[in-house]
């Protein structure tokens with residue numbers, strides 16, 4: 001079949017099942033906005049600290065969860081970012097980076113995330129003298145090991161950091177360019193948004209764009225729509241991280257919609273950093289209804305105490321997404337992946353078939369679901 005042929009839709013004829021967390025877990029999903037250093041297992045942090053003699057603020061999983069404000073409201077984005085001091089303290093060796101990447105991809109595969117884009121800033125892992133190239137290789141090796149075991153596809157986005165000097169961002173951009181088509185698919189700008197405009201890092205983005213590397217930028221999370229406009233117009237962003245405040249500028253909102261620029265939204269994280277007051281005032285459903293290409297992601301599985309399944313469940317329970325809406329959200333995740341178009345269209349056809357089969361199985365009742373689970377476990 002030619003690559004531009006329309007794919008069969010994912011909604012089957014016949015009865016549809018009720019939305020449940022179990023159904024959402026069974027659906028094939030993406031996570032396009034997931035930070036490596038915010039998505040470790042608690043037990044792994046404790047073990048790595050013990051192995052490498054790192055002092056942590058607590059020595060039990062419960063104490064550590066409290067120390068990093070796991071799933072709790074923070075004062076603002078900068079307060080939220082303090083938890084990374086803890087996670088980064090144990091991510092300074094090749095083995096630790098390999099393990100963090102491997103376990104993250106396994107955890108995603110366990111809830112049927114089929115395609116994962118992991119992001120991190122290699123410069124934050126050099127405290128014990130690791131070379132940036134070693135850091136990138138260690139993470140890619142961990143992801144490959146998880147793929148061999150579970151089949152999960154994944155790739156890496158290298159992050160520059162807004163509040164670190166622009167020369168460092170350029171060095172990180174060079175790293176992303178060198179590893180393009182070798183596991184790295186994009187470049188991002190993360191970190192404190194207010195007071196650190198993305199256009200200060202223009203040299204990094206010039207290099208990235210000159211090398212046809214994908215760009216996503218955290219914007220409109222802790223600062224207004226001007227930040228999103230800069231990301232798109234000065235830095236050539238192909239996707240926007242969060243974009244919560246895009247609704248404040250109708251003209252820019254329509255520009256983003258008309259150009260089908262995906263928004264990587266992370267509802268629980270957005271509440272935790274006080275980017276929105278609460279889930280009811282989150283713009284995800286409004287953007288979705290207006291036609292924007294929104295996607296749902298975790299941001300930080302550990303610090304926000306979440307999963308892809310949980311974020312979709314919140315979209316259903318607290319924002320009114322119907323089953324059909326949720327399927328569209330999931331498909332938009334695949335459509336927004338930084339993946340070659342031809343590969344992506346093949347994956348989308350497979351995903352549509354799988355969604356249709358999953359919905360039919362759940363509509364047929366618990367016995368069909370159990371039988372399907374047993375089949376996929378063998």
Ligand SMILES: [Zn+2]
Pocket residue numbers: 033035190218241299
């Ligand atoms: Zn983020």
